[in-house]
Amino acid sequence: MPWRKVVPYNFRKMVIGGIQKTSLIDFPAKISCVIFTAGCNFDCPYCHNAELVSPPFTTIIDPEDIFAFLAKRKNLLDGVVITGGEPTLQQNLPEFCDRIKSLGFPIKMDTNGSRPDIIQSLLETNRIDYIAMDIKTLPEKYSPSFSNIIPNKIYDSIHIIKNSGKAHEFRTTCVKPFADDNIISQISRIIEGADLYVLQKANIDKSILHPYFFENRDWNFDMEELTYFQKTAAASVKKVSIR
Numbered sequence: 471m472p473w474r475k476v477v478p479y480n481f482r483k484m485v486i487g488g489i490q491k492t493s494l495i496d497f498p499a500k501i502s503c504v505i506f507t508a509g510c511n512f513d514c515p516y517c518h519n520a521e522l523v524s525p526p527f528t529t530i531i532d533p534e535d536i537f538a539f540l541a542k543r544k545n546l547l548d549g550v551v552i553t554g555g556e557p558t559l560q561q562n563l564p565e566f567c568d569r570i571k572s573l574g575f576p577i578k579m580d581t582n583g584s585r586p587d588i589i590q591s592l593l594e595t596n597r598i599d600y601i602a603m604d605i606k607t608l609p610e611k612y613s614p615s616f617s618n619i620i621p622n623k624i625y626d627s628i629h630i631i632k633n634s635g636k637a638h639e640f641r642t643t644c645v646k647p648f649a650d651d652n653i654i655s656q657i658s659r660i661i662e663g664a665d666l667y668v669l670q671k672a673n674i675d676k677s678i679l680h681p682y683f684f685e686n687r688d689w690n691f692d693m694e695e696l697t698y699f700q701k702t703a704a705a706s707v708k709k710v711s712i713r
């Protein structure tokens with residue numbers, strides 16, 4: 471299979487690949503701006519940010535332009551979302567968060583959970599106010615389709631986030647063969663006690679990272695099946711929603 475060779479990124483300078491100036495849905499209860507960091511250490515077949523996963527990146531935005539934009543929007547935005555790619559690969563992420571915080575914005579970060587130490591440090595230093603972690607499938611099943619990550623890194627990130635005292639959510643994109651009732655039930659037990667578990671409807675089209683993975687496959691779950699998963703997960707998690 472023509473899979474992407476995943477390189478271990480560690481960017482010395484923030485590499486920002488995009489910005490969505492206004493969003494009403496990415497930071498709960500806030501009007502936010504969404505910043506997309508470039509580079510990811512995962513290779514999710516259904517990724518919708520394919521242009522942000524590996525170089526060459528089509529767009530690079532100077533962080534100073536982001537700060538200037540945010541300074542002008544101080545009274546119009548309630549928060550900033552940092553997403554990717556995978557934000558924790560950026561070495562300057564703590565300083566980047568500090569600059570955003572100095573402008574008065576709370577920060578939400580989306581992560582694939584591959585770097586628990588960085589996540590812990592960002593949460594402990596109050597740089598992140600809300601964290602959303604994707605759980606692709608059972609951690610033991612990430613390889614070979616998503617990453618060859620050691621499952622314990624995913625478990626560690628879940629543990630850190632759940633016990634951080636910060637607002638958080640876990641999310642699973644519900645697509646075959648990575649989800650089914652048994653898998654969702656096991657994941658919900660792993661994240662037991664979490665604030666929120668979001669079951670995301672899959673959107674498979676030609677723009678995803680590896681469209682050929684889903685060719686001639688039955689990948690979709692209908693709303694009835696997702697509602698069934700929701701009921702299953704609700705036994706372990708405070709709130710389960712379908713997005």
Ligand code: SF4
Nearest residue numbers: 510512514517555582
């Ligand atoms: S879905 Fe997220 S974690 Fe997966 S390749 Fe895309 S940016 Fe990386």
